[in-house]
């Protein structure tokens with residue numbers, strides 16, 4: 001039974017409830033310093049395991065994890081200010097003191113703003129595949145990005161990645177095992193069978209197959225060797241088969 005303090009998108013409740021205003025917090029980091037790495041203990045006012053959500057969109061996956069794990073801190077970024085505005089409003093209204101959102105591109109964030117081994121988990125849900133191959137250079141998952149994720153993860157750290165694009169997944173399943181032990185997770189996540197993220201929900205509702213991976217950091221590779229290795233691996237120049245244009249239009253409109 002819908003109530004005023006529960007919000008929905010595509011018929012699926014957004015995690016958490018809107019609290020009375022006196023319990024709201026501020027989850028926006030308005031401006032990142034010019035230089036990293038960030039001092040996450042200072043940002044959150046405590047030392048706690050850190051989860052990063054890169055390209056977080058409207059923040060649904062971050063809210064879900066932060067509500068389920070109050071003992072874990074969550075820092076989520078997206079390059080698009082409008083989606084971060086939606087995410088911060090929801091984080092604020094849910095009183096989530098273990099969440100921060102910032103506008104930043106994930107390549108710069110991963111390479112310059114996170115110290116070696118600072119993150120327990122990195123999550124990446126549905127990075128844009130850029131169907132037009134002339135835009136292939138904008139694809140986020142590259143050898144260098146994989147090496148950066150490897151570097152910022154603590155030993156044993158987890159990279160959670162998913163896409164509804166079979167061509168992107170084919171590339172990832174070749175690339176990621178160089179840096180991580182990759183285990184595919186074809187079933188919906190038990191914590192959110194309707195979808196962890198906005199894009200997962202709409203893709204599931206359209207009957208698209210979702211490719212999910214749990215990638216555990218290969219601790220036998222040191223960061224310098226990971227960077228060297230990255231230089232030898234192919235870039236994501238794959239041809240992406242459509243059509244997922246209606247989903248892409250929805251993404252551009254944000255929520």
Ligand SMILES: C[S@@+](CC[C@H](N)C(=O)[O-])C[C@H]1O[C@@H](n2cnc3c(N)ncnc32)[C@H](O)[C@@H]1O
Pocket residue numbers: 054055056057058077078079080083104105106107124125126127128140197198199200251
């Ligand atoms: C398809 S949406 C997925 C959003 C969300 N993770 C989800 O699953 O619903 C892709 C998101 O990545 C963001 N994005 C695209 N390129 C990015 C980049 N280089 N760095 C950070 N975010 C990026 C877009 O603004 C968009 O919000």
